[in-house]
Each structure stands twice: as structure tokens, then as C-alpha cells.
Amino acid sequence: MSRERHYWLMKSEPAVFSIDDLARAPKRTTCWDGVRNYQARNFMRAMKPDDQVLFYHSNADPPAIVGIAQVVKAAYPDPTQFERGHAHFDSASTLAAPRWDMVDIQFVKKLPRPLSLDRLREEPLLKGMVLLRKGSRLSVQPVTKAEWQHIVTLAPG
DNA sequence: GCCAACGTTGGC
DNA sequence: GCCAACGTTGGC
Numbered sequence: 332m333s334r335e336r337h338y339w340l341m342k343s344e345p346a347v348f349s350i351d352d353l354a355r356a357p358k359r360t361t362c363w364d365g366v367r368n369y370q371a372r373n374f375m376r377a378m379k380p381d382d383q384v385l386f387y388h389s390n391a392d393p394p395a396i397v398g399i400a401q402v403v404k405a406a407y408p409d410p411t412q413f414e415r416g417h418a419h420f421d422s423a424s425t426l427a428a429p430r431w432d433m434v435d436i437q438f439v440k441k442l443p444r445p446l447s448l449d450r451l452r453e454e455p456l457l458k459g460m461v462l463l464r465k466g467s468r469l470s471v472q473p474v475t476k477a478e479w480q481h482i483v484t485l486a487p488g
Numbered sequence: 489g490c491c492a493a494c495g496t497t498g499g500c
Numbered sequence: 501g502c503c504a505a506c507g508t509t510g511g512c
Contacts, residue, residue, distance in 0.1 A: 342509095342510090344510090389509080389510055389511085390509085390510055390511085391510095393511095394510075394511065448511080468508080468509045468510065470509085
């Protein structure tokens with residue numbers, strides 16, 4: 332029995348790591364390190380290879396979904412939590428019981444045109460999206476199949 | 489740069 | 501376990 336594909340959204344600040352950075356990366360793949368929020372971590376732990384990811388630019392003008400990626404490696408410990416002096420170092424985490432995980436994701440495609448936050452808000456079918464909830468700051472979040480399918484229809488090409 | 493919303497920390 | 505203080509996120 333194979334597990335059905337799941338859908339997700341991941342935020343990145345383009346000034347730090349953009350969809351173009353992902354497209355240029357070796358094997359068009361990157362590890363998603365630096366997540367230090369338990370809810371976001373738990374969602375990453377639920378990811379499996381072949382799951383699909385909406386790549387979202389936060390702190391951008393405009394904030395928007397800009398591309399699609401896919402999970403290529405399930406959750407494993409984020410090494411930066413053990414690097415003393417690193418911005419994401421966590422002194423409370425141990426090798427025996429790492430607190431923070433990351434996944435690997437691979438570039439699939441860039442949308443021909445970004446789907447802005449304003450554009451997404453115009454869609455009644457997307458009203459329930461985690462991304463659109465007031466005060467939502469989760470950097471890794473689930474997307475329903477219905478939401479995914481609708482978003483794909485909004486993106487020409 | 490502002491600030492609302494949210495998560496975490498730590499004193500009690 | 502409560503909650504004030506603080507830090508961060510991220511749209512605007």
C-alpha cells in the first residue's frame with residue numbers, strides 16, 4: 332500500500348533563499364534547515380518523498396506563491412542545531428534526541444507569474460487556507476488537495 | 489519602520 | 501499552571 336501524496340506550503344524570504352536559488356542549487360535540491368517552531372517541525376516530520384510543496388516568498392513584494400517543489404528526503408536531524416555559535420544552535424538539543432529536523436526539497440517548476448497573497452485572498456475556495464488565516468505565521472503548513480488543485484488552475488502554464 | 493499576532497521563557 | 505515579559509514573524 333502506498334501512501335497518498337500530501338501537499339504543503341513552505342515559506343522562504345527571497346533575500347535569504349529564493350525559488351531561483353533553488354532552481355540553481357546542485358541537483359536543484361536543498362535541505363530545509365533552520366526551522367525552530369514545533370508545529371512546523373511536526374509537519375516536516377509528516378512529509379514523505381514525492382509530497383508536493385508550494386514555494387512561497389515571504390517578506391517579499393508582493394508576498395506570493397512563486398513555484399512548486401517536491402520532497403525528496405523525509406525528515407532527519409538538522410545539523411545546525413549542534414553547531415555552537417550558529418544562529419540556529421540549540422544548547423538544549425542532544426545527539427541522542429535531536430529536537431529539530433529538516434527535509435530535502437527539489438525544484439519542480441517556477442510559476443510563469445507569481446500568485447500574490449492578494450490574488451489568493453480573492454478566491455472563495457481558498458478561504459480556509461492556513462496561509463490566509465489572520466495572524467498565521469507558520470513557515471511550514473499543510474495544504475488540502477482541494478486547495479492545491481485550485482491553486483494549480485490559477486497558475487497558467 | 490511599525491506593529492499585531494503569536495510562541496517561548498521563566499518567576500511565582 | 502498562570503501570566504507578564506520578551507523575541508520573532510511577516511504584512512503593510
